[in-house]
Amino acid sequence: MTQIATIIGGGVIGGGWAARFLLAGWDVRVFDPDPEAQRKIGEVLDNARAALPGLYDMPMPAEGALSFHDRLEDAVQGASWIQESVPERLDLKHRVYRDIQAVCDPAAVIGSSTSGFKPSQLQEGATRAEQIVVCHPFNPVYLLPLIEVVGTPANAQMVDGVADTLRGIGMFPLLVRKEIDAHIADRFLEAVWREALWLVKDDIATTEEIDEAIRMGFGLRWAQMGLFETFRIAGGEAGMRHFIDQFGPCLSWPWTRLMDVPEMTDALAQKIADQSDAQSGQHSIRELERHRDANLVGMLRTLKARDWGAGAVLKGHDKTLQAAGRIADTLSDIADPARPVLTVDRAVPLDWTDYNGHMNEARYLQAFGDATDRLMQIVGCTPEYIANGGSYFTAETHIRHLDEVRAGARIRIETQVLSGAGKTMHLFHTMYEGDRALATGEHMLIHVSLETRRASVPAPQVAEPLARLAKAHDSLPRPEGAGAAIGKR
Structure with missing residues (x-):
């Protein structure tokens, strides 16, 4: 039986979701009033078709059917998964959920791509609160496996099924124990972002130098080992306790300004934009995406050969594809x-x-x-x-x-x-x-x-x-x- 996913909002994240579901064999319906949505999603799909299948050593399912709809009702009727990726405004999300729940299957999952709101906030005033669950992805959605899944007591019984569906399309659902603003991963990103803003504002580093510090060093370590395992190795044979004993005192030193956020003035915003243009302006966004995708494919396939980190997820999904292939x-x-x-x-x-x-x-x-x-x-x-x-x-x-x-x-x-x-x-x-x-x-x-x-x-x-x-x-x-x-x- 054909499975149907509806994508509400066809921006960068919505387009990535559309590609992920479509290439996993689902029929995908898109609802987005943007007259450019079909072109934008088509371009994202071109990138996804070139990149995602190459992660696997088994044949992927036949691509599903993609359609665009002017009426929300036509897009959501019969869908078992509805992914909301509209802008981060709570009033807008509430209005979208009311419209969706008026016409969708009561058993359908309504996943939100929100990077910051808690599910209890999303569920406020909903006709069926139990339908709405946070499923926060990472760009590009069609390549990166992580999905933060956050529920509430209202839908605790459905979260396991949500996770199973996400695994079925090759993703890694991370079940967040307690709801919290910005979930888990974006709290780290926000901390790094704040520190980076100070480094730029104080002329300590440019946007390019900060990116070099990440991608040439700890970014690669984090990609395959995370934070705590990386620090455990830094402790040498004595392990994590030695690392904590050695570096723990640094927590009281004024190394960072994370608790002191610079004001985002027009001058600071323009300074960052100018430096970013100088760093990457010679490439179009699509060119940058293709470079990013090729790099990620190479890194992920290397991790897959080692059965490590995100590569282990790919290797497991290969077995799933083999069983159905x-x-x-x-x-x-x-x-x-x-x-x-x-x-x-x-x-x-x-x-x-x-x-x-x-x-x-x-x-x-x-x-x-x-x-x-x-x-x-x-x-x-x-x-x-x-x-x-x-x-x-x-x-x-x-x-x-x-x-x-x-x-x-x-x-x-x-x-x-x-x-x-x-x-x-x-x-x-x-x-x-x-x-x-x-x-x-x-x-x-x-x-x-x-x-x-x-x-x-x-x-x-x-x-x-x-x-x-x-x-x-x-x-x-x-x-x-x-x-x-x-x-x-």
Whole structure:
């Protein structure tokens, strides 16, 4: 059954929500009186389509349907999730909730993107207070997983379901224990922002120098380890207590002016704006977004490879996509073993491309290597089998580049077993985008005993499924290009 999300307010945050839900397979309806909303959201979606799928190594669901509506009633009817992202004015939010609740499903979730208001404030005067819950995201919503979820006693029973829905679209719901102004994360951001204002006002640092201090140092540490774990390491082998004993006295020193906020005068506002223009004015907002997205994808994929921080969320969501996807785990999962086996189905990440905007040569090998690994899994050469001492080593590889592959392309690899008897496994992979053949990869592998490091015959639980698949593929035509280099001397 199609799930429907309604986005109320199509600005930066609303557009990010629309992209997140749409690329997770939901139908998305947008209500925003701004005549430019469709263009703005379309541009955000272009960025999201290029960036988000590349975080995953499994195929994402088919994109949902996007529609724009002039009437609130048309936008919210039938929606199970309604995300409000209107400006931070409490009177405006109350008016929007009254209009929504007059026409929406009483069981629908009404999530608010508010960065500051408490849910009890949002629920004041509501027809059904239990529907309204804070779901505060971080920009870009379609890439960053954190969502601060804050409820009240009125909807304590629904918060777990809200969190499950957010996990289902690849996000990390942080359940805030008690409601508080600005929740958790923005309280830190506000403290840093206040201190930064003083540094600029007092001519101690420019906007660029402050940003360099963050992104070249503690920003990267915080990205993968947070605050307390970072400080624990700073304490060395003696740990957090040593850090507190060593640096605790600093709390009484006049290092910061956090309790003393500078007045935001026109002069200070203009000073900050001028410095920011000098720092970043050579780039359009969309260019900055694309640089940001590419950097985040690279960082997040690195964290994912380490199964760490936000990367662990991505790795977990890969498993969710795998469970619902088309990639087989075993031979019995394959509906028609007499056809080439689908072994890879994914988007090309931004960090797989070179200076020409093409997928670079090393990534072709990675993609075909992933296809070989999946075929090994399918015939029983699983991580458990390998841990018990048997595996396949690649002896020869031949790759043909047939057509361009660019970032964001959805590629699939189909694998044909040319032979699978004795100690050898001979595979031929073809990479496609749609019906267009992009490349082929031919692999000759030898089964090896990891104990002796010599060629050996695979165990029956691998040899028999491989032989069955090879026999099923005997009826297939020999692929064009097969044998062009493999086995020649």
